[in-house]
Amino acid sequence: MKRVKIHDVLAADAALGEIVVKGWVRTKRDSKGFSFLEINDGSCLKNVQVVIDHTPEIVAELDKITTGASVRIDGTMVESPGKGQKWEVRASTIRLLGAADAETFPLQKKRHSDEFLRGIAHLRPRTNKYGAIFRIRSEAAQAVHSFFHERGFRYVHTPILTGSDCEGAGEMFRVTTLEPGERNIEEDFFGKRTALTVSGQLEAELMALALGDVYTFGPTFRAENSNTPRHVAEFWMIEPEMAFADLEDNIELAESMTKSVIGKVLDACADDVELFAKFVDKQLMPTLDNIMQNEFVRLPYREAVDILRKTKKKFEYPVEFGTDLQTEHERFLSEEKFKRPVVVYDYPKSIKPFYMRCNDDNETVAAMDVLVPRIGELIGGSQREERLDVLQERMAEMELSEEEYWWYLDTRRFGSVPHAGFGMGFERLLMLITGVTNIRDVIAFPRTPRHLEF
Amino acid sequence: MKRVKIHDVLAADAALGEIVVKGWVRTKRDSKGFSFLEINDGSCLKNVQVVIDHTPEIVAELDKITTGASVRIDGTMVESPGKGQKWEVRASTIRLLGAADAETFPLQKKRHSDEFLRGIAHLRPRTNKYGAIFRIRSEAAQAVHSFFHERGFRYVHTPILTGSDCEGAGEMFRVTTLEPGERNIEEDFFGKRTALTVSGQLEAELMALALGDVYTFGPTFRAENSNTPRHVAEFWMIEPEMAFADLEDNIELAESMTKSVIGKVLDACADDVELFAKFVDKQLMPTLDNIMQNEFVRLPYREAVDILRKTKKKFEYPVEFGTDLQTEHERFLSEEKFKRPVVVYDYPKSIKPFYMRCNDDNETVAAMDVLVPRIGELIGGSQREERLDVLQERMAEMELSEEEYWWYLDTRRFGSVPHAGFGMGFERLLMLITGVTNIRDVIAFPRTPRHLEF
Numbered sequence: 001m002k003r004v005k006i007h008d009v010l011a012a013d014a015a016l017g018e019i020v021v022k023g024w025v026r027t028k029r030d031s032k033g034f035s036f037l038e039i040n041d042g043s044c045l046k047n048v049q050v051v052i053d054h055t056p057e058i059v060a061e062l063d064k065i066t067t068g069a070s071v072r073i074d075g076t077m078v079e080s081p082g083k084g085q086k087w088e089v090r091a092s093t094i095r096l097l098g099a100a101d102a103e104t105f106p107l108q109k110k111r112h113s114d115e116f117l118r119g120i121a122h123l124r125p126r127t128n129k130y131g132a133i134f135r136i137r138s139e140a141a142q143a144v145h146s147f148f149h150e151r152g153f154r155y156v157h158t159p160i161l162t163g164s165d166c167e168g169a170g171e172m173f174r175v176t177t178l179e180p181g182e183r184n185i186e187e188d189f190f191g192k193r194t195a196l197t198v199s200g201q202l203e204a205e206l207m208a209l210a211l212g213d214v215y216t217f218g219p220t221f222r223a224e225n226s227n228t229p230r231h232v233a234e235f236w237m238i239e240p241e242m243a244f245a246d247l248e249d250n251i252e253l254a255e256s257m258t259k260s261v262i263g264k265v266l267d268a269c270a271d272d273v274e275l276f277a278k279f280v281d282k283q284l285m286p287t288l289d290n291i292m293q294n295e296f297v298r299l300p301y302r303e304a305v306d307i308l309r310k311t312k313k314k315f316e317y318p319v320e321f322g323t324d325l326q327t328e329h330e331r332f333l334s335e336e337k338f339k340r341p342v343v344v345y346d347y348p349k350s351i352k353p354f355y356m357r358c359n360d361d362n363e364t365v366a367a368m369d370v371l372v373p374r375i376g377e378l379i380g381g382s383q384r385e386e387r388l389d390v391l392q393e394r395m396a397e398m399e400l401s402e403e404e405y406w407w408y409l410d411t412r413r414f415g416s417v418p419h420a421g422f423g424m425g426f427e428r429l430l431m432l433i434t435g436v437t438n439i440r441d442v443i444a445f446p447r448t449p450r451h452l453e454f
Numbered sequence: 455m456k457r458v459k460i461h462d463v464l465a466a467d468a469a470l471g472e473i474v475v476k477g478w479v480r481t482k483r484d485s486k487g488f489s490f491l492e493i494n495d496g497s498c499l500k501n502v503q504v505v506i507d508h509t510p511e512i513v514a515e516l517d518k519i520t521t522g523a524s525v526r527i528d529g530t531m532v533e534s535p536g537k538g539q540k541w542e543v544r545a546s547t548i549r550l551l552g553a554a555d556a557e558t559f560p561l562q563k564k565r566h567s568d569e570f571l572r573g574i575a576h577l578r579p580r581t582n583k584y585g586a587i588f589r590i591r592s593e594a595a596q597a598v599h600s601f602f603h604e605r606g607f608r609y610v611h612t613p614i615l616t617g618s619d620c621e622g623a624g625e626m627f628r629v630t631t632l633e634p635g636e637r638n639i640e641e642d643f644f645g646k647r648t649a650l651t652v653s654g655q656l657e658a659e660l661m662a663l664a665l666g667d668v669y670t671f672g673p674t675f676r677a678e679n680s681n682t683p684r685h686v687a688e689f690w691m692i693e694p695e696m697a698f699a700d701l702e703d704n705i706e707l708a709e710s711m712t713k714s715v716i717g718k719v720l721d722a723c724a725d726d727v728e729l730f731a732k733f734v735d736k737q738l739m740p741t742l743d744n745i746m747q748n749e750f751v752r753l754p755y756r757e758a759v760d761i762l763r764k765t766k767k768k769f770e771y772p773v774e775f776g777t778d779l780q781t782e783h784e785r786f787l788s789e790e791k792f793k794r795p796v797v798v799y800d801y802p803k804s805i806k807p808f809y810m811r812c813n814d815d816n817e818t819v820a821a822m823d824v825l826v827p828r829i830g831e832l833i834g835g836s837q838r839e840e841r842l843d844v845l846q847e848r849m850a851e852m853e854l855s856e857e858e859y860w861w862y863l864d865t866r867r868f869g870s871v872p873h874a875g876f877g878m879g880f881e882r883l884l885m886l887i888t889g890v891t892n893i894r895d896v897i898a899f900p901r902t903p904r905h906l907e908f
Contacts, residue, residue, distance in 0.1 A: 003698060041697070043606060043665075097872070098870030100868040100869045121861075122660045122861040122864060126663075126664040134608060134665060137609075137610075137611070138608035138668075152497060154496075155591075155595045156588065157897065157898060158899070159898070159899045160614070160673050160675075161906065174631065174634075175627050175628070177627060177628065178634065179628075180636070180637040181635065182635075183634040183635035185634060189687065189903060189904075190901075190906040191904045194906060196614075203898065203899060203908060206577075206908070210577070210579035210588075211496035214592075219614050221614075233615065234613060243495070244476045386552070408576075411576065413554075414522050414559045415479075415551075416551070416552030444660075447613060447615050449643060449644070450644055452615065452648060453617070454660065
């Protein structure tokens, strides 16, 4: 007999007859003469209900079966007389595959704190909430790939190991084959200082300037010693890069991609998202609907600063032209002032990296950030400086070595074209979609200072 | 006027009228009164031919345009009277976007060696061959994701930073925030020895034992000081893991996935693959057809050894029960003996890692390798040991610390189930699909000993 995944049992249009179901026991209730079990196999949020009549053999097997145990059930799929499910399984046999000792199994049926569950990150995907998160994470990643694929973007794998420090975007981890204490870099694997990438952008640019539209989607690293709900040392980033594109194209891409991915997740993971709307963030569905249904506001940085200076709201950090916006400002613009996503663009040159394109005012660059409710900055990007002389001038100002970036400059020497791109932190997107407020809870095995378990 | 990508121009059913084309000049030929240009924008292998009549302004602009320059062309799409293309562009204007100095631009129109092109990996995607490789790479990655998505597998991101050394699968890179020479590990970011992962398998198992069927697809690392055409320090790996599955399911998955991805690439990248069949490996299409059309041979390791011992062929390495197969043996089985892919299974326990499931003979484990022509091992996998006591015994034999792997053992303590999975090196798959024999040429920016450019 064929094993059927529980998702396929519950979604069936007609009864499938004799089936085998395998999964983990969520609950077991014994009645007189029969027992009910709720079985989950991870294929969907919902459990399948199993009803089994007692015989001496079955009672003996049921005695060994507790919450968390894995079982195989052979039975018949029938319409469920109970509420809340269309189908259930009338079992003829049940077999224990792997026991879960009731004394020591940490996931007994009760509410556990997120903090407790972080300590057992190897088991938390077996709970409703974390199962839902990781199904949503998977579906969101698929949606990213299909969005770009449909638009003719090429997926490129930019290197994780790097000899350059990109944008000075953050503290970097060092990579080495020397033992602690050894210091002869000449003997190191690469013979030079090596780090984990903080962004694949520069290499994505190289590929875009050959293939046209490309994107990366891979892990990036920051060695920031911050213990906040917004920081992890290892996270995933989506970085598209388009040749023959300007800031306006970039903003359009950011808006389309955000809406496309959220839309696909809402379609494919309705039950999973609903769990978060019910138990995690009551405002989740209105927030997501708002993003889906409204055009993002386009707002020059200068006007953003004016708005922030004129409002009565008190901020922790004051704002003037030349200061970077803090999360409190970003959230105010998006949540309170405009009540929808806001794209702030044309930031001061002084607070942005060397590769962003200088505007004609010589004070601002063609940068853009997408600000969304609850999260603040979801996306940061820019049109890139394609003019060799301007780029060299900026690098000199910022004391970056032309020698180190010869290959990057080469793309401006030979057939340079206007191009633009952005970076979206994948975990921030997941926090937006689920309402989860701690980044450690949307990534399977979070890496933070002094935490390297699993 | 709208810019149209060259792929869409060449694939159009009907003329699109007035269009804008942007791209890089591959060749320019001047005739009396007009010029021909071949333009490529990376969206496909083929160039679009542009014909432009001379006026004094246009001649002045054309004078600045050389091979490698980027241009914008406004014109009308018309049926091409020439051979080899259906459409061409009759240009009304041409504008130089970025020049490419004919003296210094390294990609003049001639054949360059792969070795030379490796030195300019930032520009090589602008050649026909490397443009094709990276389009194929992208399409193959998409095909991997869609194969698993269609089968209900969840995409999981397993950590890159790890505190355990998994399977002892190879030399590991160390990751640190200490400066060279510093040795106080207590002050390091994670406060313990940290490495780059060599495999996401153990964490993928944790996820499979909650979500059912999962896969990872991400970068992995080996600090092997080998300068061979088969080794890079950073490469991408695909690792599915299935709960409630055995070795037979695993072999079926490996065969289906290999065929599915190759089939999708052949469909989506026909022109690109054809280039390799013409210029790189004349046997490419027969090799791929053979893989697509034949069932993979299933061959117990014991029988493989018998065959290898009985053949007249001389091998560099002798074989007996208990030796690992070398590439020469793997290729012999696949290329000469069976002339199709071969799945060797039930390897000796002594040469395989601790997590593979012991067979009842207590000599072999439920391991399997997929061997293909030209490459040798494409896939390696196994059913995993789900029995706690057997696993503990194996770990003790191999002197692995139970304390360090408490989380891995937990999954066998609580609701353990039979499960299986494998790893496929993505670059090996690309070498198979393209016939390229040096792994450095199927990854954008290869990392090898003392090579960390770009």
